Each structure stands twice: as C-alpha cells, then as structure tokens.
Amino acid sequence: MKIKxxxxxxxxxxxxLSGLIGIVWVLNGNIISGAYFILLxxxxxxxxxxxxxxxxxxxxxxKQLDSLADMVSFGVLPGFILFSMAxxxxxxxxxxxxxxxxxxxxxxxxxxxxIDTRQSDRFIGVPTPAAALFVSTLPHFAIQWxxxxxxxxxxxxxxGIAFGLSLLLVSEIPLIALKFKSFDFSSNLYRYLLISxxxxxxxxxxxxxFPLIILAYIGLSMVENATQRK
Numbered sequence: 602m603k604i605k606x607x608x609x610x611x612x613x614x615x616x617x618l619s620g621l622i623g624i625v626w627v628l629n630g631n632i633i634s635g636a637y638f639i640l641l642x643x644x645x646x647x648x649x650x651x652x653x654x655x656x657x658x659x660x661x662x663x664k665q666l667d668s669l670a671d672m673v674s675f676g677v678l679p680g681f682i683l684f685s686m687a688x689x690x691x692x693x694x695x696x697x698x699x700x701x702x703x704x705x706x707x708x709x710x711x712x713x714x715x716i717d718t719r720q721s722d723r724f725i726g727v728p729t730p731a732a733a734l735f736v737s738t739l740p741h742f743a744i745q746w747x748x749x750x751x752x753x754x755x756x757x758x759x760x761g762i763a764f765g766l767s768l769l770l771v772s773e774i775p776l777i778a779l780k781f782k783s784f785d786f787s788s789n790l791y792r793y794l795l796i797s798x799x800x801x802x803x804x805x806x807x808x809x810x811f812p813l814i815i816l817a818y819i820g821l822s823m824v825e826n827a828t829q830r831k
Contacts, residue, residue, distance in 0.1 A: 609652045609659075613666050616645035620674030628682045633742055636682055639737035640808075643730050670709045675733035676707030682736050683763050690758040699760045706767035711728070713771065723778040725767040731815055733822035735766065736813035745809035769819070776822040791825040 620802045623638030649667065683700035691697050707729050717725060739762075743750025752758060777791055802810035 608656060609649045609663055610666055612649035612652055613663065613670050614644050616620075616642045616649065616667075616674055617670035619645060623674070623678045624681055627678070627685050630685075632682055632685050633704065635678070636737035636740060638673060639678055639733050642678075643734060646671065646674070646730055665713065671729050672708055672711055674702075675729040676704040676711070678828075679733045679736035680704035681761075682739075683759050683787065686740070687756040687759040689762055690754060693756070696756050696760060696815045698789055700738045700763040702767050703732070703736075703763045705763070706770045708771040714722065724776040726774060727776065727819065730799055731818065732770055735812050735815040736762075738808045740809040740814050745806065773817070777818065777825060786798045786808075791821050795821050 619638045619642035623642070624637040626632075626635035626638065649663075683703060684697050687697035687700050701809075710726060710729055713726075715825050721823070740752060740783045743753050744823070753762075777795055795818060798821075799814045802814050806813070
C-alpha cells in the first residue's frame with residue numbers, strides 16, 4: 602500500500618490525539634489550556650479531508666475514523682469543558698452532569714451525518730466542530746466581558762447551552778457551507794457576509810469573538826433560508 606494513502610488517516614489520528622490531550626488538561630483543572638486543543642483538533646480535521654481529496658485517497662475507513670476522532674475531540678472534550686465549568690459554581694451536585702447531554706447528541710449527529718446524503722453541498726444542523734468551537738471559546742468570552750461572563754458561567758446557563766447546542770446538532774436547519782460554485786456576489790451574498798463578520802469579530806476580539814461568529818453563522822443561515830422560501 603502506498604505511503605500517501607496513510608497520510609490523511611495519520612492526520613485524523615492527530616485530531617484524536619489532540620482531543621485526548623485536551624481531556625487530560627481539563628481533568629487536571631486547566632480548562633482554558635484544554636480548550637485550546639479543540640482548536641488544534643479543528644485544524645487537523647480540516648487538513649485530513651483536504652489531504653484525502655488532494656491525494657485522491659478517500660476511503661470508507663477514513664470516513665469512519667474521522668467520525669470516531671470527531672466524537673472525542675468535538676463531543677467528549679466539549680462535554681468535559683462544560684461539566685468542569687458548571688461544577689466550579691454549582692451548589693447542586695447532580696446539575697453539572699446534565700451538560701454531558703452534549704457528547705450524547707454529538708454522537709447522534711455524527712451517526713446521522715454518515716448516512717445523510719443531503720449534506721453534500723450544505724450542512725443540515727450545526728456541525729460538531731462548530732458546536733465544539735463555541736464551547737472552547739466560551740471561557741475567553743467570559744474573561745473579555747466579566748459581567749456577561751458571570752451569567753454565562755452560571756451552572757444553569759451552561760446546562761442550557763449544552764441542551765441548546767444538542768438540539769441544534771440534530772436540527773433540520775440548513776446551514777451555510779463555504780463551498781463556492783462561483784464567486785458571483787448575489788448568489789454568495791450570505792457567504793461573503795459570514796466571512797466579513799467573522800474576520801471583523803476575530804480581528805477585534807480574538808478567540809472571544811468565536812461564540813459570536815457561531816451565532817452569526819446560525820443567524821445568517823436562518824435568514825438565508827427565510828429569503829429563499831419567499
């Protein structure tokens with residue numbers, strides 16, 4: 602077997618390794634450092650698909666391995682982050698465990714994605730990496746805006762975030778995919794808007810802007826769907 606056929610799967614395993622290391626950091630009490638590994642995993646998740654297409658070595662085992670790696674990096678790790686954040690301030694012993702609904706629905710989302718043929722040109726429901734990026738950058742958002750951060754880090758709000766993201770993962774909402782068939786402005790209006798908003802938020806707020814970028818992503822997708830139905 603040619604060496605190049607192993608390259609995408611090796612990158613996928615680096616995605617998985619990033620998730621595992623992130624979990625270790627979170628369990629050791631360093632939530633922010635652990636959350637950084639979601640960003641690293643997202644980078645490897647992008648690279649493995651790109652490498653498979655470029656090298657023309659896409660395979661069924663690569664597809665399944667990618668889902669298994671995503672389950673750890675974008676399902677289990679974000680669940681541990683929310684759990685750890687909720688556990689710090691919770692006076693109700695069982696409440697933080699409710700945040701673990703996110704890994705459960707992440708697994709369901711990934712299983713549905715593998716058999717859903719409708720998602721070739723756009724996503725149906727929020728992708729697991731997007732939900733994970735939202736969670737991983739919540740601590741940065743809370744630090745940037747202390748007053749809002751106090752509300753966000755409330756255990757009940759964190760549980761609400763976990764349930765909200767879980768529903769969005771398996772929702773039937775068509776979402777913008779950054780796949781350009783042409784660069785015509787009118788047919789790609791919402792893609793260009795999303796890119797522009799994302800660049801502005803990231804340059805002005807850094808990682809603290811990512812939760813707002815994810816919300817903008819969902820909001821613009823819903824507006825686009827509404828305008829297309831008219």
